[in-house]
Amino acid sequence: MGRQLRQKRIIVLLVLLLLAGLILLTRLYWLQLIRGPDLAQAAVFQRSLRHIYTTGRGQILDRFGRSLTDTRFETVLVAFMPVLGEEARQTLAPAGLTGTEPVRIFRGLAPADIRRWLAGGTAGLAALSQETRYGPQSLAPHVTGYVQRREITHTRPRYREVTYLPFGGLEQTFHEELSGGRPPALAATIDGRGRLIYGLGLRHTRENDPRRPYNIVTTIDSRIQAAAERLGARHLTSGAIIVLEPESGDLLALASFPSFDSAGLHHGISRQEFATLQANPHQPFVNKALAAYPPGSVFKVVLAAAALERNLPDEPLYCSGATLVGEREVSCYQGRPHGQLGMTRALALSCNAYFIRLGQRLGRETVLDFAVRFGFARRVGLPLPGEDAGRLPTLAELPYLGDLANTSLGQGLVEATPLQVARLLAVAANNGLDLPPRLVQAVTDRQGRTVRRYAVLRRTRVVSPATARQLRSMLSEVVQSGTARDAASPHLDIAGKSGTAQSGRRDPPVYSWFAGLAERGNERLVMVIFAEQPRDLSASAIFRLLAEEALPRRR
Numbered sequence: 001m002g003r004q005l006r007q008k009r010i011i012v013l014l015v016l017l018l019l020a021g022l023i024l025l026t027r028l029y030w031l032q033l034i035r036g037p038d039l040a041q042a043a044v045f046q047r048s049l050r051h052i053y054t055t056g057r058g059q060i061l062d063r064f065g066r067s068l069t070d071t072r073f074e075t076v077l078v079a080f081m082p083v084l085g086e087e088a089r090q091t092l093a094p095a096g097l098t099g100t101e102p103v104r105i106f107r108g109l110a111p112a113d114i115r116r117w118l119a120g121g122t123a124g125l126a127a128l129s130q131e132t133r134y135g136p137q138s139l140a141p142h143v144t145g146y147v148q149r150r151e152i153t154h155t156r157p158r159y160r161e162v163t164y165l166p167f168g169g170l171e172q173t174f175h176e177e178l179s180g181g182r183p184p185a186l187a188a189t190i191d192g193r194g195r196l197i198y199g200l201g202l203r204h205t206r207e208n209d210p211r212r213p214y215n216i217v218t219t220i221d222s223r224i225q226a227a228a229e230r231l232g233a234r235h236l237t238s239g240a241i242i243v244l245e246p247e248s249g250d251l252l253a254l255a256s257f258p259s260f261d262s263a264g265l266h267h268g269i270s271r272q273e274f275a276t277l278q279a280n281p282h283q284p285f286v287n288k289a290l291a292a293y294p295p296g297s298v299f300k301v302v303l304a305a306a307a308l309e310r311n312l313p314d315e316p317l318y319c320s321g322a323t324l325v326g327e328r329e330v331s332c333y334q335g336r337p338h339g340q341l342g343m344t345r346a347l348a349l350s351c352n353a354y355f356i357r358l359g360q361r362l363g364r365e366t367v368l369d370f371a372v373r374f375g376f377a378r379r380v381g382l383p384l385p386g387e388d389a390g391r392l393p394t395l396a397e398l399p400y401l402g403d404l405a406n407t408s409l410g411q412g413l414v415e416a417t418p419l420q421v422a423r424l425l426a427v428a429a430n431n432g433l434d435l436p437p438r439l440v441q442a443v444t445d446r447q448g449r450t451v452r453r454y455a456v457l458r459r460t461r462v463v464s465p466a467t468a469r470q471l472r473s474m475l476s477e478v479v480q481s482g483t484a485r486d487a488a489s490p491h492l493d494i495a496g497k498s499g500t501a502q503s504g505r506r507d508p509p510v511y512s513w514f515a516g517l518a519e520r521g522n523e524r525l526v527m528v529i530f531a532e533q534p535r536d537l538s539a540s541a542i543f544r545l546l547a548e549e550a551l552p553r554r555r
Helices: 002-034 036-046 086-095 111-119 169-173 175-179 222-235 262-267 271-279 296-309 343-349 352-362 364-373 401-408 418-429 465-481 539-550
Strands: 048-052 072-080 103-106 125-132 146-154 159-167 185-189 202-205 215-218 236-245 250-257 317-319 322-325 328-331 339-341 440-444 450-453 493-502 510-520 523-534
Touching: 072 111, 111 125, 146 169, 146 262, 159 169, 159 175, 169 175, 175 215, 222 236, 222 250, 222 539, 236 418, 236 539, 296 343, 296 352, 296 364, 296 401, 296 418, 296 465, 296 493, 296 510, 317 352, 322 352, 322 401, 328 352, 339 343, 343 352, 343 465, 352 364, 352 401, 364 401, 418 465, 418 510, 418 523, 465 493, 465 510, 493 539, 510 539, 523 539
Parallel strands: 048 159
Antiparallel strands: 048 185, 072 103, 072 125, 146 159, 185 202, 215 440, 236 250, 236 523, 317 339, 322 328, 440 450, 493 510, 510 523
16 A cells, blocks of 8 residues: 555656656747747847837839839938947047937938048947938829838837838838838947947848838829929819829829928927928818819719710700709809700700709619719728718608709719719710729839739729710810810810819808810820819819820820
């Protein structure tokens, strides 16, 4: 009995020893193989003073490979303050090498001075190429977004980190691709008292991925984008301009006004300056090309297309300048009578009375069905944050003829983005085919090889080619003899639709639109001018100026 008890105790002891050994081996495996790299890095951090920096983000390029951010590089001087000797401090004092930060960055120094200081063999100094993300020729800030440069000094472990925080646009959507993975570091090896260990010098550590950071290739044409921004800044206090290639759906320009200074936000502005920007009633950070507004009479294009597609007989109407809807009288523009007119003339003169009756003849279901076909109340899906879906009323929200009348005139519960309006006109330009707009073509590596491609999306039929041809002819009359005669150009064939919509505000009381198609030879562009608050020219006049500058297209 005693012998069996001793044997059991020995077995239990052996099992416990075996378990303890397994636990130790497991712990050793965890520390050496799983946590080993992290612990080794921590050990290096404890005996080094580090400056973590960025070698530059990937580029955001236009369709021809030109940088939209106008990124530039400058050589900066990096000083590891704790390891600089007193003699070096006195020699470099004119450069402003004072302060308590462990690592300091000095910009704007003459290259000759940097070479002279480095040639002296001073310990604790190094030169790095530093990115200036947004140059004076940068374009499309509401497309690119912006990044804020942050320089953070850490005490435990001791290192200085330069990083970028993305805000809006492609900078935010493609931050992982543009950032290039783990940033490199410049390190000085120090002893326990923070003194440089001579002979080891400064060392670089960096991730060995020659393909990163990636670049984003957009569909933007920088020449047309620059023209849109210049005209918009001159003639629009607030609004948006879109230029689209109808055959491919490629967006050649997307501009919102007022704009903001990407370079200033990149390097940092004061809280007061940022608060002033945010308090601006014209909202410079809002991308108005993707925000929803009442489209007004531009929506009449949908009703005209529906009537043509459904082969609805064109019943002439006599317009006396107003029409009675229920107990409410709805006036045409300035109460001006249009006399006897059919659909072509009614669209040219934007006759409210005619299109209110046309909406009644089509019926609520048909009006809403064709609006959905043309892409209203649906996000296009651009890789940009903040795109509004717009709005259409439901059948339940149209119980009365007055509600249908408001919808037929593009007001009431109807809202659309300038991008959706461009899509509407592109269907007419594309013989009735819908091709969703595209902003990004590809993601490429540093060698220019394609990492990811964004193909042109499949076209879907919205209306017949015959309907599209008739629609273009009617839109041409709007420019030749209708409400948008200041869009007419002796050099181009222009067709389109103007529109105004009540804003619900005192200033401005109305929004102004012109959406159209400009052609010269075999080249065609769909353009939308949205004036939330114009300055001196009408939306249709701005359209003509931009069309004459954009066509013919040139690289």
